Amino acid sequence: MDMREKQPYDSFRDGILALIGPNLIYSRVKYLGMQINEDYRGKEFVLVPVMLGGMVFCADLSRRLSIDAIIDPISINSYEGTQSTGKFRLLLDTQTDLAGKDVLVIEDIVDSGRSLVYLKEHLKKKGPRSIRVAALLSKPERRIVSVEADYTCFTVPDLFVVGYGLDYEGKYRNLPFVGVLDKEKL
Numbered sequence: 001m002d003m004r005e006k007q008p009y010d011s012f013r014d015g016i017l018a019l020i021g022p023n024l025i026y027s028r029v030k031y032l033g034m035q036i037n038e039d040y041r042g043k044e045f046v047l048v049p050v051m052l053g054g055m056v057f058c059a060d061l062s063r064r065l066s067i068d069a070i071i072d073p074i075s076i077n078s079y080e081g082t083q084s085t086g087k088f089r090l091l092l093d094t095q096t097d098l099a100g101k102d103v104l105v106i107e108d109i110v111d112s113g114r115s116l117v118y119l120k121e122h123l124k125k126k127g128p129r130s131i132r133v134a135a136l137l138s139k140p141e142r143r144i145v146s147v148e149a150d151y152t153c154f155t156v157p158d159l160f161v162v163g164y165g166l167d168y169e170g171k172y173r174n175l176p177f178v179g180v181l182d183k184e185k186l
């Protein structure tokens, strides 16, 4: 089947099966923007995108907002090793004084949940009034620690997904859709 004929948008690449197309992402992010406008009206609002995965989601979501928002990225890395230890290293920290502010962490995906636990603990030390999390995707089957985003756009099955910020070996972040990588076809 030639998917190119079936898809009215750019959601096809060899070796990648589109799971969530750009139109659906657009609608969901727009709706989330409306919700956040309501929930954060009148607050001292700071968006903290988790780089690099959260950048595309944050760029689109932030442009749906009619409230004032500071955007202050953060970046973490899990320690190198044969197994993911769940230990993290901070590569880039936020630059704004978060004390008393309402922080919304922007994540690409909540998988095991470990990076989210680390990030929340780290940001909590800065004394914000509140910390919530918006995640584009959630893979609940993979959860190791009990943590959930406050806002989740889509739940996905236990498959390795790329696009719209998510990468495989640094690639595919720029795809305008979320798709499943068929590593054998690459």
Ligand code: IMP
Pocket: 053, 107, 108, 109, 110, 111, 112, 113, 114, 115, 116, 159, 160, 161, 162, 166, 167, 168
């Ligand atoms: P955690 O396991 O919830 O700590 O997720 C850590 C990070 O792994 C996420 O923020 C993503 O950057 C990355 N990740 C997890 N699942 C996927 C996936 O299916 N595709 C691409 N990156 C992923």
Ligand code: MG
Pocket: 050, 051, 052, 053, 054, 108, 109
């Ligand atoms: Mg990430």
